[in-house]
Amino acid sequence: MEEKKKRGGKLKWIIIVIVVLGIISAVGGNSEDKGKAKKVGSVNTADNKQDTAGEQNTNNKFRAGDIVQTDVLKITYIAVSDYTEYSEYFQPKDGYKYIKADFEIENVGNRDEFVGSHKFKCYADGYDMDEKLMKDYWSSADLSPGKKTQGSVYYEVPVNAKDVTLEYETNYFTQDKIIFVVSE
Secondary structure: OOHHHHHHHHHHHHHHHHHHHHHHHHHHOOOOOOOOEEEEEOOOOOOOOOOOOOOOOOOOOOOOOOOOOOEEEEEEEEEEEEEOOOOOOOOOOOOOOEHHHEEEEOOOOOOOEEHHHHEEEEEEEOOEEEEEEEOOOOOOEOOOOOOEEEEEEEEEEEOOOOEEEEEOOOOOOOEEEEEEEEEE
């Protein structure tokens, strides 16, 4: 009887583990390409004159003007620039500047998607940078299928930073990210 209880207890834990793994697989996706980004076009910018739609970018890095698509989102990296509209009360600290990056995000999936600035991280030469809240700051949106949002994100970065990137997390569970190049 004691042996049956031990086997039943082990079986119960094995079933629980299988169910949990099944749920994680279903939520996180079961396709290797799910969450992977590919360039599907470009908008006209000085930095981006060639249209290389369909190009699979192995390092997942994209530049201003690129239109990037995953299985559920289409993200247009409209532009990036230094932000200089500050006042005597609101300015970057010594040796730093503000950058502004403009994006449009469209839900191309079949269920609502929560998007916004909270999914961005900025790195300058490998260091995490502070996000800044400016007057036209874009926070977040809960997009229905087929709907779009547009906004800007702002960061304070060192003036002499060589490699500045923005990462956008497309999948919380798999931690898939799209990397948008500011400078390199």
